Amino acid sequence: GQQLNQSPQSMFIQEGEDVSMNCTSSSIFNTWLWYKQDPGEGPVLLIALYKAGELTSNGRLTAQFGITRKDSFLNISASIPSDVGIYFCAGDSIQGAQKLVFGQGTRLTINP
């Protein structure tokens, strides 16, 4: 099935460092979303982006909807231990259709 290209696949950082991950697609999406998934749980929505060029923040998280509508990035500033988990980008080709296409995920590990 179709998936978005998400990178990096994994990250090992020190607490306090900033994190950046991105997602690209060969197709246009009209909504970009970023989710976090903890072990044994379903994905939880972090940020939703609805307009090309949009830059949105949620606390220490910032995400942008690429101008071409084929990419998005997520930044996490000043990482803390609870940021550990798997981050997924997701796109919806029709806004509000809720038939999401997901990336492969970025596994974030924070070294003590």
Add this chain to the structure above:
Amino acid sequence: ETGVTQSPTHLIKTRGQQVTLRCSSQSGHNTVSWYQQALGQGPQFIFQYYREEENGRGNFPPRFSGLQFPNYSSELNVNALELDDSALYLCASSTPGANEQYFGPGTRLTVT
């Protein structure tokens, strides 16, 4: 407010058998989407139900079928199980046109 619940939590089946997974949507949510998440991958859209009718389907064979009930709860049925059907099955509920879906914790299916 009750979140999305799924049952069972874990399930082990033999190749060729049939399985039914259940999902109770969040209060007030009448749209339910099902996703398959293979180990180490992002979720893949299976299908969506709205007003008890299938409202869109991903690239999954007909042996994956579903139901939605008047109380908006839903079932995912898989016939003739194959080894590759082993995955975490996620249910997400939402209201029509909304961009946010709320995911349940998933059902881990193992096919041996």
